[in-house]
Amino acid sequence: MSGKSIGVWMSDKKSQKLNWKELIKACNSHGYNLVKLDLERAFEDQGKIDVFLHKLTDLIAAADQGDSKAAKTISRVEQYLSNHTNITVIDPLDNVRILLNRYSYYSILQDESSFKSLGIFTPAFAEFTTSNIERNIEIMRERGVRFPIICKPTIAHGSKSAHEMVLIFNERELSVAKPPCVVQSFVNHNAVLHKVFFVGNRYHICERPSLKNFYASDDLDPIFYTTGEVCKADSQSTLSILDPYDETDIKMTLNEEKIKAIIRVIRKKIGLILAGFDVVIDNVTGNHAVIDINVFPSYDNFPNFFEHLLDCIEDTIQKSNSDCCLEDNEWIEDCGGNHRHNGLINIGGSHNYEVMGMNIM
Numbered sequence: 001m002s003g004k005s006i007g008v009w010m011s012d013k014k015s016q017k018l019n020w021k022e023l024i025k026a027c028n029s030h031g032y033n034l035v036k037l038d039l040e041r042a043f044e045d046q047g048k049i050d051v052f053l054h055k056l057t058d059l060i061a062a063a064d065q066g067d068s069k070a071a072k073t074i075s076r077v078e079q080y081l082s083n084h085t086n087i088t089v090i091d092p093l094d095n096v097r098i099l100l101n102r103y104s105y106y107s108i109l110q111d112e113s114s115f116k117s118l119g120i121f122t123p124a125f126a127e128f129t130t131s132n133i134e135r136n137i138e139i140m141r142e143r144g145v146r147f148p149i150i151c152k153p154t155i156a157h158g159s160k161s162a163h164e165m166v167l168i169f170n171e172r173e174l175s176v177a178k179p180p181c182v183v184q185s186f187v188n189h190n191a192v193l194h195k196v197f198f199v200g201n202r203y204h205i206c207e208r209p210s211l212k213n214f215y216a217s218d219d220l221d222p223i224f225y226t227t228g229e230v231c232k233a234d235s236q237s238t239l240s241i242l243d244p245y246d247e248t249d250i251k252m253t254l255n256e257e258k259i260k261a262i263i264r265v266i267r268k269k270i271g272l273i274l275a276g277f278d279v280v281i282d283n284v285t286g287n288h289a290v291i292d293i294n295v296f297p298s299y300d301n302f303p304n305f306f307e308h309l310l311d312c313i314e315d316t317i318q319k320s321n322s323d324c325c326l327e328d329n330e331w332i333e334d335c336g337g338n339h340r341h342n343g344l345i346n347i348g349g350s351h352n353y354e355v356m357g358m359n360i361m
């Protein structure tokens with residue numbers, strides 16, 4: 001063994017779900033020792049590390065929202081990393097921060113000029129910071145947000161409530177939106193959600209159930225739901241069952257070139273190695289809407305995740321040792337001189353659909 005170490009930190013919850021045996025095996029086979037880091041103790045006392053692999057999202061979110069204990073912990077980690085700049089951080093905390101706030105990452109997606117001609121978009125969105133209905137109606141108008149809307153907490157991590165959503169069909173019910181929240185135009189997508197997971201330049205796509213089609217209406221009451229109830233592989237929500245007038249034999253097909261374009265943009269503009277995102281396909285235009293991006297998602301269905309993770313960590317170290325940089329458009333082809341990694345690679349075949357939308361043919 002080369003004597004190099006990977007320091008890992010994640011919450012107890014994530015830690016319990018993680019297959020440590022597999023991770024240790026992958027680390028060892030790449031010549032790394034794994035150190036499980038304890039945030040309560042100084043990192044300096046826990047041995048030298050070369051790579052810091054973490055899922056600090058909930059803690060960073062808590063710190064940014066004024067939790068003083070979390071803030072102290074995060075500032076210790078940041079101090080440690082700035083004292084040890086040779087450590088490869090997966091992923092850098094400032095990049096992770098971008099994804100904690102829905103408004104900030106939707107803005108980045110919306111500003112991406114290449115998306116339009118590729119048939120990719122992020123649905124119109126706006127932020128409510130107050131409960132002033134008149135003002136909120138105006139904000140929606142200014143930003144082109146149309147009913148029905150999904151109202152999502154602005155902070156995307158840190159608590160269960162970050163995934164409590166409301167579908168609102170008219171101005172009359174706008175008062176149920178609890179600020180700070182982001183409201184986003186609802187895109188009809190025949191109840192199929194495409195989840196993309198990537199590890200560096202390797203990606204994997206799954207299908208999940210999603211919400212049925214909805215239309216603006218003066219009569220409908222708001223619908224409250226949590227993401228888990230509707231979109232997990234085994235969710236059986238009635239909200240996913242298409243209405244008879246929406247049933248169709250025509251399946252909107254996912255365009256993998258679009259998926260690759262989205263991955264490139266996220267990697268380039270947000271600078272993450274471990275992330276995932278959600279795509280729904282507009283059932284009228286076929287355009288692909290990016291509705292969510294997640295830091296270090298659960299890679300449960302990603303074939304040989306740990307192997308790919310370690311390969312990707314090695315690539316990242318190589319890249320940071322060489323002169324080329326991630327800002328360059330051509331980075332995927334140029335970096336590292338590593339011919340195995342020419343462009344983006346779909347892991348697990350072209351389409352690996354474990355779950356179908358409940359009534360899509």
Ligand SMILES: Nc1ncnc2c1ncn2[C@@H]1O[C@H](COP(=O)(O)OP(=O)(O)O)[C@@H](O)[C@H]1O
Nearest residue numbers: 123150163184185186187210211227231291292
């Ligand atoms: N703009 C939208 N149009 C249609 N459905 C959406 C839209 N935004 C979210 N959804 C549905 O709501 C679910 C949860 O929203 P998402 O933004 O992914 O939140 P979370 O952070 O909880 O995963 C999505 O998986 C999808 O089923």
Ligand SMILES: [Mg+2]
Nearest residue numbers: 227278292293
């Ligand atoms: Mg999501």
